[in-house]
Amino acid sequence: MVLDGDAHRHRKEMFLSLVGAEALQRFSDLFAEHWRQAVLRWATKDSVVLLDETHRVITAAVCEWAGLPLAPEEISARAVEFAAMVAGTGAVGPRNWRGHLLRARTERWARRTIEEIRSGRREVPLGAARTVATHRDADGRLLDVKTAGVELINVLRPTVANARYVVFAAIALHEHPHWVEALRNGDESSRQRFALEVRRVFPFIPFIGGRVREPFEWRGHAFRVGDWALMDLYGTNHDPDRWQAPERFDPDRFCTDAIDAFDLISHGGGSAADGHRCPGEGITQTLLIAAADLLVRSMRYEVPPQDLRIDLAYIPARPRSGCVLCNIRPA
Ligand code: HEM
Numbered sequence: 001m002v003l004d005g006d007a008h009r010h011r012k013e014m015f016l017s018l019v020g021a022e023a024l025q026r027f028s029d030l031f032a033e034h035w036r037q038a039v040l041r042w043a044t045k046d047s048v049v050l051l052d053e054t055h056r057v058i059t060a061a062v063c064e065w066a067g068l069p070l071a072p073e074e075i076s077a078r079a080v081e082f083a084a085m086v087a088g089t090g091a092v093g094p095r096n097w098r099g100h101l102l103r104a105r106t107e108r109w110a111r112r113t114i115e116e117i118r119s120g121r122r123e124v125p126l127g128a129a130r131t132v133a134t135h136r137d138a139d140g141r142l143l144d145v146k147t148a149g150v151e152l153i154n155v156l157r158p159t160v161a162n163a164r165y166v167v168f169a170a171i172a173l174h175e176h177p178h179w180v181e182a183l184r185n186g187d188e189s190s191r192q193r194f195a196l197e198v199r200r201v202f203p204f205i206p207f208i209g210g211r212v213r214e215p216f217e218w219r220g221h222a223f224r225v226g227d228w229a230l231m232d233l234y235g236t237n238h239d240p241d242r243w244q245a246p247e248r249f250d251p252d253r254f255c256t257d258a259i260d261a262f263d264l265i266s267h268g269g270g271s272a273a274d275g276h277r278c279p280g281e282g283i284t285q286t287l288l289i290a291a292a293d294l295l296v297r298s299m300r301y302e303v304p305p306q307d308l309r310i311d312l313a314y315i316p317a318r319p320r321s322g323c324v325l326c327n328i329r330p331a
Contacts, residue, residue, distance in 0.1 A: 004213075008276075010138040015279035016272060018128050018155065023065075024286045030061040031290050032298075039299045042328040047304065050170055051322035054163035055083040058287070062159040066152070067127035068113060081106045082160040085153075089316060103153075110149035118142075128155045158280050161204075164316055165284055166291040167323045168202035169194070173295055174303045176249050183296045188289070193251035195288035196259075199237075199266045201249050203310065203317040206234040208268075210276075234312065236265050301325040 034057045042048045059079035063070045070078060081102040088099015116122035117133040124130045132152045136142055143151065172194075173180050182190060212227045223229060238246040242263060244253065262269045267278035306321040 006138045012273065012279060014131065014135050014151075015155070018131060019279060019282045023127075024282050027061065027065045027283065028286050028290045030065050031058065031287060032294060034058075034060045034064075035290075035294050036298055036330075039328065039330050042299075042325070043330055045328075047324050047326035048328065049322040050325050051163055051167045051318060052079075052083070054166045055079040055160055058160045058163055058166075059156075062156055065127060066156060067124035067129040078106070078109075079160065082157050083163070085157050086161040086164075086316060106153055106157075107146075107149050110152045111145050114145050114148045114152065128152070155280075159283055159287075161316060162284050162287050164204060164318050165198060165202070165288050166295075167319060169198050169288055169291050170295055170303075170323050170325070171308055171319060172198055172201070172249055174308075179251070180296050183292050190251070191289045191292045192285075193254040194292045195285055196254050196264065197249060197251040198288055199284065200243075200264050201237070201247075203234045203312055204266055205316055206312050207232050231265075231269075233265050233268075297331060299328055299331050301328045 038053060038057050042053065056075055056079040059082055060070060060075045063078065084102040085099045085106065088096045088103075113122070113129060114133045117124055117129060124133075129152060132143075132148055132155065134142075135148070135151070142148075173183075179194065183194060207230050209228060209230050212223045212225055212229055215225055216223050236242075240246055244257075261271060261277075267281040267284065268276055270277050272279050272281065302325070304324055304326050306324050308319045308321055308323065310317050310319050
């Protein structure tokens with residue numbers, strides 16, 4: 001859905017109202033709680049694929065956070081649906097069809113949930129599900145059930161997509177093991193820097209497309225209204241004119257390098273409130289900070305030989321192996 005003007009601002013306010021500091025703290029706590037439970041399960045297995053497992057952990061956490069806690073036997077099925085939708089985002093062919101197929105199932109669940117909340121058959125605490133179910137559009141009308149269901153999924157699905165960032169954090173720790181100790185002994189600001197650098201260095205959506213709304217010229221190229229343009233998010237985060245040694249993973253660069261709204265643009269550029277920048281950025285940053293802590297403190301594990309290469313042509317990007325961990329012990 002691409003909106004502009006009042007309708008866009010109004011919809012954006014709804015998303016941003018969900019991610020205030022208190023809500024993010026609660027999300028972080030729930031993520032940690034579900035992660036710690038999962039570690040006990042992982043410890044009974046020879047190995048786990050971290051990407052798949054993190055999809056489950058985040059699904060359980062975000063649904064509970066939204067006011068829709070899942071029964072344990074429901075978590076895997078919902079996680080598989082969200083993961084398939086995420087994988088289908090940038091795909092053509094079977095990966096995309098599977099995403100669509102499973103999306104239809106999730107949309108039925110979301111519509112049913114909206115109807116139950118509205119009719120009073122389901123009581124939900126304050127949170128994303130209630131906010132979306134009772135949200136009125138810029139003209140004061142309740143969203144139709146289908147749109148409200150899609151908006152609910154628009155909160156849950158991209159949050160589950162953050163499993164990729166958790167896996168990127170695990171790869172960063174594997175490739176730069178001195179950061180394990182640095183995070184174990186570090187404070188909140190070291191986790192903040194680590195999270196920012198994971199978001200800068202690793203690709204998620206390498207680029208996005210959009211239409212030009214106001215004509216402008218850039219490096220001799222004229223962009224006219226209506227032209228399609230591609231924004232190179234990954235390239236901008238690795239621009240050697242902006243970042244010193246851009247290929248180096250160095251969270252401490254943020255000790256001295258102050259960033260503005262157009263520097264680190266994996267979630268878009270500019271302001272979230274006034275432009276199209278992602279309203280979910282706080283969720284990603286919060287989750288990565290929690291994951292940085294949990295990966296080094298909640299468990300010990302080994303990373304067996306595997307193909308951790310990340311293909312930039314696969315959108316959203318992920319390591320080929322999904323990041324296998326073995327010999328997991330709770331710490
Ligand atoms: C995996 C982490 C995520 C990444 C990498 C990401 C990335 C992006 C990007 C690049 C945009 C376009 C920004 C632009 O056009 O300037 C965007 C827009 C958006 N994202 Fe995210 N996002 C993520 C998570 C989330 C989450 C958790 C939510 C929901 C809470 C969310 C909801 C949205 C919405 C509603 C928009 C449209 C904003 C607008 O048009 O004003 N995203 N996201």
